[in-house]
Amino acid sequence: MNTKETLEPVESEEAPPIIGENLPRPEGIRKVCGTALYADDLKFDSCLFGRTVRSPAPRGRVRHIAFGEGIPWDEFVIVLPDDIPGENAVTLIEKSQPFLATSVRHIGEPVALIAHHDRALLNKALKAITVEIDEEPAIFSIEEALEGKEIQYGRDNIFKEYRITRGKLEEAFSEADHVLEGVYETGAQEQLYIEPQGVIARADPKGEVTIWGSIQCPFYVQKALAPLFALSPEKVRVIQTETGGGFGGKEEYPNLLSGHAALLSYRAGGAVVRMIYDRREDLFVTPKRHPSRTRIKSAFRKDGTFLGLEVDFVLDGGAYPTLSSTVLSRGILHSFGPYRIPHADLRARVVFTNSTPYGAFRGFGAPQSIFALELHLDRVAHELGLDPAELRRRNFVKKGDTFPTGQVIKEEIDLALLMDTALKKADYARKRKAYEEENRKNPRVKRGISLSVFFHGSGFTGSGEVMLGSKAAVRLLKDGSVEVLSANVEFGQGTNAMFTQITAAILGIPPEWVRIHQPDTAVVPNSGPTVASRTTMIVGRLVERAARRLRERVLEEGGLSQGYTGEEFRETAKRLAAREEFREEAQYVPPPDVHWDEQRYQGEAYSGYSWSCDVADVEVDMTTFQAEVKHFVSVVECGTVVNPIIAAGQIEGGIAQSIGYALYEDVHTERGVMVNNQYTNYIIPTTADIPSIEVSFIRFPLCNYGPFAAKGIGELPADGPAPAVAAAVAHALGYRYINKIPLLPERIAAVVLEEEETAA
Amino acid sequence: MPEASLLDFSVFNPRRLDEALSLLAEEENVVPLAGGTDLMVTLETGNLSPCRFLNLMGIAEFQEPFSWCDGKLRMSPLCSYRDTRIDKDVATRYPLLVRAAREVGVLAIQSRGTWAGNIVNASPAADGVPVLMVYDAEVELRSTSGTRTVPLCDFYRGYKEMDRASDELVTGIILPPPPEDRIEYFRKVAPRRLQAITKVLLTGYLLRSDDRIEDCRIVLGSVAPFTLRARETESILRGSVLDSETIKAARAALQGEISPIDDIRSTAMYRRNVAERLLDEFLLSASPESH
């Protein structure tokens, strides 16, 4: 492999026609017809079902596990912490939670495992087990953690802290005409993938482990299981089964669950063990979006010039480090928005509590910090007597401007154009005025409209991609078709179609001749996890480069000449594939001008950003205090759109999910665990509650490092809707700001009624 | 003792009513099963003690959802929400049944769930019971020892407590014709539009001659241990002139009658306020000015 290779930005407007076509999803038909095989559909001659024995207490030592009467315990496979052959800790960024705890830190923490072939008996047995804990005091909120009560992590309950500074903040405050402070809070949110977490394991006592499962990151599972069984990673094979959604929820939890199933299998002498959660268990124990509390202090000139920003961003991490440090990092790196801010002091902390560990969820920290900033700017605009769109317009970053991280914008971006396109589509200016007039006359229904403008960085933060060093490959098959080999999974977001289009475009063959190999660690190279809006921009580029190499070799070794037809390629490919393995790989190389200083948190945090503006049009029913979104507009700039229907679907789905975040979804916790852990009581909006969503794409002059200049969009729509909706609700309520989501009717009622009372 | 699992349940499938009644009288631990949309949820959550289901779906006498007799409507115990939604006569004469039926769960649940099941499940958040109460429904109960009818308004005694012996089946729901020219109201307040459990519900009708209220029904869901007919509020309204004074008095009376709680789905404060606002909305909509 050529290691001196450098990556060139893609500037060409010219892409083959298949880029930008609405290729149907290759896996679509089998999903619609029900022939797609999800983990629970896999059949084995015989198998055991596994279940988890969990802690009833949030903190303490396990004194005793009592196996009650009336159950034939000798028929059961039982795993206790002492039975673990290797290391009893989930390997992730650092060593995180134990697979089975002897000292617990949250309710629901696994302490033992049981398996049996009779599912009904297994469930009965689980209820006959009592876990006795010597309980110790626990903490459940960001406040308690920061107060330093019950230190359980490090010296101060803080898992991780970052600081970004630029300029001199004091100067901004002394120069300012307007200073505003605010505290913004967001609740936890559940991913609610349709297919619950589930894996199947076979752990041969001779030293081979195989996992089939609903997972986003097959190589993460491999990395976590090797030390658990004291095996080398190749001995652990992980095969992704069709995955019914993830949204980040299947990034890390499958590590723990796969470990559990594999431990039971190991203990059962290599019998196949199935562990598929039902909805209640899934909601009860799996990680959710981190709750947040952000304190913001801003400095502005009268004319709306942004002078300075102080941010204190705090996340509740729950009981173990898991992925919190990287969620925090992305959070703070999105906390300043697409604005020119000469002076900034941004501080971020994630704290320990005795709650179920929080984890990855689409947006990964950015939705929380963007919520705070964007809603804050709406308040600033109101206080300065400016339209919130106008305030933003006066401060947008342009090419040559610098973010507080020191990153200089090199793309020719035009955020005013982006915003104006959205405002026009939403009929914003007219509605904003008209609603204010109507609201004065109508006591029963109040309407409001507002916006948010934001970006999302594609790929791992900072030097993350360099450290990953991902690889993807393309090879010829005997029938003359071409197969893409990557570890990036299709879980609804369109990976298969996108890889197919890129490969077909480079090779000049019909998309039907491109296959995607199911991610299987024994076959595919490690192209990294399916997270961080990285699959199109980062891995797509690897596939593109591998395909280019393959093409060159086919031309050279197969004697094809430029301008070949698809049919000619296929015939040549058949010939070449018959001879030997014909495969080309590409490995990540960083763009030449991307540097990251991990110590100072300065530099190019991301090599590409996608940009967007959302406009939310809402109605609040003053009889019931219910807020509803009536219309939603989103304009997106993500470079080249590889597949417009899938891309628009991603944006629409993300917006629906985020309307849920803003108005409906309330993870109700007691002593750190979710207690409304049912579909009935965890309310996500259905199609009946979601308005018409108008999505459109615009393009800034192309210049980025993605394949055909395409950037990521997976997480982008999780960032902007919540603050736009909250600001629109505030507009409807006559600028009564509620700084905490979800904006449940009960919360709106409390605010409105309190005001009615003081008025009376 | 470990809790129940699926192993602890079985099903009887009677074909005729008398067969069903004898099973109910003679066997132990028999639980009637209609659409199963409540029972299966309880089973799934592990909150149902071991029992034997008496499946009512095959009983010949129950197959016709509606019959009419002396101007009264008789609903079979298998009558589903969907049956109500698609019957033109029912929709014209008892529009509130359709209003409520449309907002129960979602189409799949409406096709399977029954009005009788909604009555016997006795949830304070039931959406079927309130409109039946507004129409003065009577519940027909039958056992091997005889048949009796109870006004639905008097059927409940406490949270999930009702005037039904364990060997009695609900064999019909009887609705007299409601008064002509009444003004009806129905509003279910739930956390989302469909597939949602009621936080507060208010339904009723009002019969006015000029500006005087001749008669009315006010029924609420989710503000008391069982579906509440607001008799005090009704009596304030009945005979009064429908003006702002009366509305104020009715709102105050309502506050005295309801006893909402804080739970996982909402707060007492919210329910209290919204119940009163719904009453206000109803009475204003029935006022002479708005017609």
Ligand SMILES: Cc1cc2nc3c(=O)[nH]c(=O)nc-3n(C[C@H](O)[C@H](O)[C@H](O)COP(=O)(O)OP(=O)(O)OC[C@H]3O[C@@H](n4cnc5c(N)ncnc54)[C@H](O)[C@@H]3O)c2cc1C
């Ligand atoms: C997804 C979902 C959504 C739902 N949404 C709503 C909603 O919006 N509003 C609402 O009110 N309800 C809702 N429900 C609850 C349920 O659908 C209703 O209460 C329905 O009316 C129950 O009828 P069933 O026939 O299914 O009752 P079953 O579950 O069969 O029975 C309920 C109870 O009634 C008893 N029973 C049934 N028939 C008789 C009889 N003839 N004689 C004596 N006892 C009898 C049973 O023993 C049991 O105790 C929902 C349920 C689900 C699963």
